[in-house]
Amino acid sequence: MTTRFITFEGPDGAGKDSVLDIVIPQVREHLHRELVVTREPGGDHIAEQIRDLILDPDNKAMDERTEALLYAASRRQHLQAVIEPALARGGVVICDRFVDSSIAYQGAGRGIGEQAVADLNGFATNGRTPDLTIYLDVPAAVGLERIRTHRKNQQYDRLDQEEAAFHERVHDAYLRLVHNNPQRIVTVDATAALQDVAAETLSILRAHLAGDWQ
Incomplete structure (x- = not known):
């Protein structure tokens, strides 16, 4: 199957935004197809209003x-x-977060139940799943320290404000998702230097988009 729907996942502080800022311009330069870069929650003017409410x-x-x-x-x-x-349209979509985030954050972090949240989102997506998920992995304590260091005086959203145990549950759930979906999810060690994480991520994307990469 041609890889056209790609998602990025990771716990808070994994550095997804920074990695995507480096990688996306290079993907645009080399990809033959249309590239749509989007995010969740949000990505559409109605969905963005829901994002504001949630966070x-x-x-x-x-x-x-x-x-x-x-x-x-x-x-x-x-x-x-x-x-x-x-x-x-035949384009490639790169989305910052998708169903895996809900399974990890609401299913495990909030304690609702991972399968219950998976079932809810199966209904919402009509079964649509990514062709490839790149998971940027950092321990919860590392991610939280990064948030404290880099956010400084910026306002924390509702999820950033959660206790450490919440973020530990989220991280553990992500590891279960990786274990249960080895053909879809590729893990990148996001504790490494940013440029190294970006280089490894770009290498993964190049391999999966090889047929459309110039």
Whole structure:
């Protein structure tokens, strides 16, 4: 199968944004197909409004299942408005987070249940799964320290404010997803230097997009 739907995953502090900032311009330069780069939650003007609601630090009273349902609703809108049309045109989609994030954060982190969240999102996505997922792995403690170091006076969102045990559960769930999906998920050690992480990530993308890479 041609690799056209690619997702990036990782716990908070894994450095996804920094890696994507380095990698995406090089992918655009070498890829023969249309490239659509997007994110979750969000990616569409309706889904972005749901994102604001989910991550607003003032919404501390939000119920865990409400949160999971809002993520799934945002994902459905994003999928139908952005991802599926791009794939139908023959383009390549790179998405920052997808269903794996909900399984890890809401299923494990919030304690709702990983299978329950997977089932909910199976309905939302009508079974659409990525062809390739690049998982940037850092221990929870490392990720949280990076957040504290780099955010400085910036406001933390609702998930950043969670206790360390929450982030440990998220990390453990990601490792289970990696173990259970070896053909889809490729792990990159994100504790390495940023340039090394970006170089390894680009090498993975080049290999999976070889037929469309010039």
